[in-house]
Amino acid sequence: MLLRLSRQIAPAELRAVEAVAEELGYALTRLGERGDVAELARLPGSRPPAGPAHVAAFADLSGVVEILDRGDVRELWRARPDGAASTVVEAAGARFGGGSASIIAGPCAVEDEARLLEVAQAVRSRGASLLRGGAFKPRTSPYSFQGLGREGLEMLRNVREATGLGIVTEVLDPRDVEAVADAADLVQVGARSMANYALLKELGELRQPVLLKRGFGATVSEFLGAAEYVLAGGNESVVLCERGVRGFDRVTRNLLDVGAIAHLAGATHLPVITDPSHAAGRADLVRAIGRAGLIAGADGLMVEVHPAPAEVHSDGQQAIGLDEFGALVRDAEALCVLDDRRLVTLDETPDGASSRPSMSPLPTAHLRGTA
């Protein structure tokens, strides 16, 4: 490990660095004429392994300006050395990462089972491989509709049974993790809960995959730190979701950070998807923004769809109709082909129960050349 020390490091600060080094089993050597770089070499016989906790132990110290080199100590989210594969997260028939993309679609909130079933069938037949729908809704006002709660989870289970479509639904409270995980194939952490570390720790012990949305005021580094909470708990299946950050303009509700998607595609082995509905905040721009996220490197989409957008109780103005959704799926299929990736959709079987994923056709030679 290589630390940059403050040029003004106080003697007491330096002693603290040395004490931590000794305790953790490192020899510390100061480099350069000014000694503001400290090299830490693992002492023979020191307790293995030198994990991220060691990096953090030094990073937390006063007088340590930055960690210049962490040797082979890596957070679990970091892209693996060349040659190692990306993580592919599978949930019901959906597949994210490693050249596969999938689409999650459905209403904002679960409100009525018959309607939910109708939407589920409609989005499945148009290419969605997971159904989204909130049973627990985080709302700015305590007087707004908060979702149907466990009754909503029951509806989601019923619709999964009826359609074979896996479920994505949000958990807000660590005490609900078990109940939500029972209904969900992919457990969602919403943007407002990204830094709810108590919740993330619970999800680290879960065996279901987790969909983690970036907070609208969170840096990419904080986003990856949140993912690390889940990974460090032992749950290796995390799908990241960029859904827009706060900006100063009002043309869209949020600013989709396509640069962050492109950065994450290279920086982490985890799959990244995008939610153009919350980024846009208006239905007419969802398709264009979703396309942009995909071509920037996203491994899938999460879209609010409603057969009758005008009737929805929350976020209605950003849900797209079925025709628009169908067009977006066809866009996604073509864009995946351009990059030699495959959009995974479910086979249309009569009852849906035995569906297996299918792929979009292999790219044509002409287009493969453009990737």
Place this chain on the structure above:
Amino acid sequence: MLLRLSRQIAPAELRAVEAVAEELGYALTRLGERGDVAELARLPGSRPPAGPAHVAAFADLSGVVEILDRGDVRELWRARPDGAASTVVEAAGARFGGGSASIIAGPCAVEDEARLLEVAQAVRSRGASLLRGGAFKPRTSPYSFQGLGREGLEMLRNVREATGLGIVTEVLDPRDVEAVADAADLVQVGARSMANYALLKELGELRQPVLLKRGFGATVSEFLGAAEYVLAGGNESVVLCERGVRGFDRVTRNLLDVGAIAHLAGATHLPVITDPSHAAGRADLVRAIGRAGLIAGADGLMVEVHPAPAEVHSDGQQAIGLDEFGALVRDAEALCVLDDRRLVTLDETPDGASSRPSMSPLPTAHLRGTA
């Protein structure tokens, strides 16, 4: 109530508005040539009361563009009609609001009981009336020091016992509310938990006052919505805390929103304090930023103080030393005098146990004239 409808409201949307009106006991009349304003009059005999839930029921509907006038339906955070007093929140000997200001000070995290006791005595003797210190710390990395947890709460209780100084400490998990409330005189919700509605609902049922920090990516409206969760649960003692929002520059860690402090001072009856330490992110600007927050209307300060800032494990670079803290308290005293407010400090008794609040001296005639 007066709603603005969309000019393009669909017939189905309009029927939904009418149905909600009927269900909640209102007569709906469309006004103006274009009928895009709808007046809702309470029908005789309809179920009282027309609370904020009614406003939300209409605001959630598609085709309703905005609520133009909510009649006498008011959220609980709204400033009361003229003549009614502001809410004064008292915690141990501290008092926030209604012309009183208090200072909360202490280390970022609780790390060592002897050291905590030393800090507590030092800040108390310089004018703090509450001790801050985190037992549960929300950290970006799971490998960073997460606080001592319940052991830290025990230390805080011991130091309260020894010094008579009330405790402010953060709760992260709804399952820890009871334990934290047992140690805290003022229970803190941190910026990252501002939209943790499960936690806020638990705190609504608490009888202890709550210190609610604004999320660094949250609008003022979302901040007040979060306060409403606590108030709506029956807990009337909420202190708001502005601690800076995310900006695009790196000169300070966050941008203290003094305009929001000034706005809140008029818009809500709740007391508002400010945390210059997290806004600045560097010790040399804490005093100036704290002064700015106070003179903009804040009813108190929350400051990170450490007798040896260089030794702290987290956020060390923003903790100020004791001399700087003393200077900031004297600033606060003078600024309160300018505005005919009083800085509440605790009496210095030998053991501290029987301390009662004392006030800063009444302003001089000269300065009172400037307020």
Place this chain on the structure above:
Amino acid sequence: MLLRLSRQIAPAELRAVEAVAEELGYALTRLGERGDVAELARLPGSRPPAGPAHVAAFADLSGVVEILDRGDVRELWRARPDGAASTVVEAAGARFGGGSASIIAGPCAVEDEARLLEVAQAVRSRGASLLRGGAFKPRTSPYSFQGLGREGLEMLRNVREATGLGIVTEVLDPRDVEAVADAADLVQVGARSMANYALLKELGELRQPVLLKRGFGATVSEFLGAAEYVLAGGNESVVLCERGVRGFDRVTRNLLDVGAIAHLAGATHLPVITDPSHAAGRADLVRAIGRAGLIAGADGLMVEVHPAPAEVHSDGQQAIGLDEFGALVRDAEALCVLDDRRLVTLDETPDGASSRPSMSPLPTAHLRGTA
């Protein structure tokens, strides 16, 4: 025209509104029970035409909250009524808008003529139809390289002569407009000059097309206002360029606002292109971000390219190499095909002087279906 008045409009404010109405030839009628909506009907015989200046005259008045309906008074940038064509801006052989897209490429600054010629030939042969290069550079420090000025313009003219490639270069000072326009086929206004209204007015009198970049702190509305300065001066050829806005993260230099691109594509008849180099600020993300801008609706790209990125004096870390540029052009071609648009490139003739634009092949039936 339809105005929303303040409910608290003062008598003097109302008289001012009425006086302006009378002066401009309108009858004013207040609508609704509260009279907070004022309808302005053109009086017979009043001076035509009721242009945007009339809208502004009312919008500027105190007591006028917003312009609800501007009748047929429209800013020149607004999308034309259905059926009317988008504006196509042509510059040398490039074409932006109306289903055509073009690529502008070249170094950040003009530094050496031989090198510039080499880059020009290299980007032309890979699909660029305009050469970019700054002779006047806006630099944060007065001690940084400010460009070669008129000597750089001379180099650009020479390279145009030699390669047949049209020139895009920036003007910073209204006094340089003539000199720059003499060298440029498309005159660039940089992000820092977007609100330089003295400069924009000069460009309104020019007959050359203008490339207007969005300020990194400017709203879309301010951006369109800036375009209106050029259009109102009589210059109908404006290409808008979204190049990223300031955000709070540091993963990329700026945040490309793909939502603004998608919004502009519908809101204005003017072509919109994107500059992924300044958005990314790092070469490895330029291609992904450029693709995202195009698929969100941009009519072209402006890219920094350098055969030896490491040697550049300014912004070197964001210039891409020739291979990466070639790959981005092929991406652009394929993405245009997906949307039934055409990427315009120049014919490769031996001397380049007589080049005419060529189109990318018509889309295949398969892909046309996805648009």
Place this chain on the structure above:
Amino acid sequence: MLLRLSRQIAPAELRAVEAVAEELGYALTRLGERGDVAELARLPGSRPPAGPAHVAAFADLSGVVEILDRGDVRELWRARPDGAASTVVEAAGARFGGGSASIIAGPCAVEDEARLLEVAQAVRSRGASLLRGGAFKPRTSPYSFQGLGREGLEMLRNVREATGLGIVTEVLDPRDVEAVADAADLVQVGARSMANYALLKELGELRQPVLLKRGFGATVSEFLGAAEYVLAGGNESVVLCERGVRGFDRVTRNLLDVGAIAHLAGATHLPVITDPSHAAGRADLVRAIGRAGLIAGADGLMVEVHPAPAEVHSDGQQAIGLDEFGALVRDAEALCVLDDRRLVTLDETPDGASSRPSMSPLPTAHLRGTA
């Protein structure tokens, strides 16, 4: 000078660094085991002086990550070595910096001479020492009122003659510098022109002091770079003005960056004032925000005042009335006293022509102790 080089510096990049070093007269030594720090020592006999241009020459090179130490090469805005005095800028009777503060007040735009005279007398008698008023107004729409131009300058000159109050007015176009300087005692560069380097260079050659406002999307570093353009041109009298940056909320028009004010107070020897009117964008918060800016370290205020705010053509909603202005001046006086600073106001003589600055009374012993 000490540079940090990229660990991945290419051989060609390194050669470029060495070539620049040789050309400018430095010996280059690589330090540390990894050689990623390069020390540049001035060679005996090399051409003096090693000014900021040398720093920029290296900072611009690829492979140079940052300038770690610039030796004694300092930009002109940097705070002088300990002991050296701050710059005091005087304009008419006003004085900014070095313990003196002054207040600039007046309408947004100059519209009517009689009214301007009335405002001038009113603000002077309440403590303003300079009159602000725009003759050239930068407006988002070309159809909005653009100011009276040279006719407005004439009015300002007349009012100065009549009242003895110095003038602050904005210049937008380098071709107007002479005309504006003829009417202005302090020439203003507005936020939108902060990066108009052609204009700044003209102002560097002026002998009148310059008031430079921070762009609402500009970093502090860019702000200081803009000031350096004026200073490097030979004009040593620059007053900086923080007036709020763009934020994501709408409670105020901009976010006053009090942290930047506090930072600038220590980082530069130039005086810094604040404009609470543009920060707030609403009259009711101007006083609170102005107080905050002052106590954070600002050396003065610039405030929009209008005797009849409702009648103004531009920005009316943020102009405060005369009583509110008087209260703000009294606040400023008291806050200056707290910090042992003096608010400079003009003597009230019958004709105003021979006014000399007067100081607020010396602080009382009690309050001086708090500073």
